[in-house]
Amino acid sequence: MLTQISRNLLQRRLPSIASTQCSKRTYATEAKRHLVNIVEVGPRDGLQNEKGVIPVSVKVELINRLSLAGCQNIETGSFVSPKWVPQMAGTAEVITDIERIPNVHYAVLVPNAKGLENLSTLLAAYNSSELAETTPPPADEISIFTAATDAFTRANLNTSISESLIRLAPVAKSAIDMGLRVRGYVSVAIACPYTGAVSPEKVREVAKELIEMGCYEVSLGDTVGMGTPAQVSTMLEEVKKDIPVEKLAGHVSVIFNKSLPF
Numbered sequence: 001m002l003t004q005i006s007r008n009l010l011q012r013r014l015p016s017i018a019s020t021q022c023s024k025r026t027y028a029t030e031a032k033r034h035l036v037n038i039v040e041v042g043p044r045d046g047l048q049n050e051k052g053v054i055p056v057s058v059k060v061e062l063i064n065r066l067s068l069a070g071c072q073n074i075e076t077g078s079f080v081s082p083k084w085v086p087q088m089a090g091t092a093e094v095i096t097d098i099e100r101i102p103n104v105h106y107a108v109l110v111p112n113a114k115g116l117e118n119l120s121t122l123l124a125a126y127n128s129s130e131l132a133e134t135t136p137p138p139a140d141e142i143s144i145f146t147a148a149t150d151a152f153t154r155a156n157l158n159t160s161i162s163e164s165l166i167r168l169a170p171v172a173k174s175a176i177d178m179g180l181r182v183r184g185y186v187s188v189a190i191a192c193p194y195t196g197a198v199s200p201e202k203v204r205e206v207a208k209e210l211i212e213m214g215c216y217e218v219s220l221g222d223t224v225g226m227g228t229p230a231q232v233s234t235m236l237e238e239v240k241k242d243i244p245v246e247k248l249a250g251h252v253s254v255i256f257n258k259s260l261p262f
């Protein structure tokens, strides 16, 4: 969905320039003017849902174009089990091959210690290469994720919420010790496809734990796109009791219409 915001900004505000030609400065200025910090998750969240496996070279081209278009935060892929998400299997090659631009944050999704270990091996090879003197690292951030219901967490991570948090805490700590930024996700923050309406209190509780383990920001996801603006607002008011709004992000579906400012 955040991909959708960026596309919308490009198409409506910048009609004369195609996304690949949009200058970094123009894009960034537009985002700032609307007080929106965009995290582009298309290469990960979009491509993980594709039926087929997209070739590494195509993913690399997509990410290169996104950074050239001015996206400053890009989630490039996942270090998850390829048995669970085969579409993300080539992430190590993708992040090695992309043209990294200074000041762009490149994040990868990591579900557990094994994912961080795989990323760490790749970063160690980069650090001991000559490339480290001239080129930013393949990733400078990880995204960790859990959900606001046990049923969804079980379907996504094969465990419960509480167990996922126990597993993620040392992952976050190790990543921070490695100098990486850590961002958190809470899925199904409004409604769960298995259990229905989700309590805002539970979202607050899970988000708070992610912040306490060192996430600089937590993204609250209306993962299945069922929420209304009123429901999102109620949930946010609850979460804001524990977390300053500057540390919150939304991963939500928005239907764009003419009444919106962009």
Ligand SMILES: CC(C)(COP(=O)([O-])OP(=O)([O-])OC[C@H]1O[C@@H](n2cnc3c(N)ncnc32)[C@H](O)[C@@H]1OP(=O)([O-])[O-])[C@@H](O)C(=O)NCCC(=O)NCCSC(=O)C[C@@](C)(O)CC(=O)[O-]
Pocket (backbone or CB within 6 Å): 045, 048, 078, 079, 080, 081, 082, 083, 084, 085, 109, 111, 112, 114, 115, 116, 118, 145, 156, 157, 158, 185, 186, 187, 188, 220, 221, 222, 223, 251
């Ligand atoms: C967490 C597990 C691995 C647990 O899955 P599991 O089956 O319980 O894992 P396991 O520990 O029993 O290991 C099973 C096999 O996977 C391997 N393995 C284990 N971990 C890894 C790893 N990191 N990378 C590579 N391989 C791994 C492990 O080595 C083993 O291999 P085997 O011995 O059978 O050959 C699995 O559930 C998983 O990978 N889940 C990821 C699911 C996923 O990526 N979902 C989509 C992203 S989440 C999302 O889209 C929501 C979000 C983020 O956008 C937020 C929102 O909703 O807004």
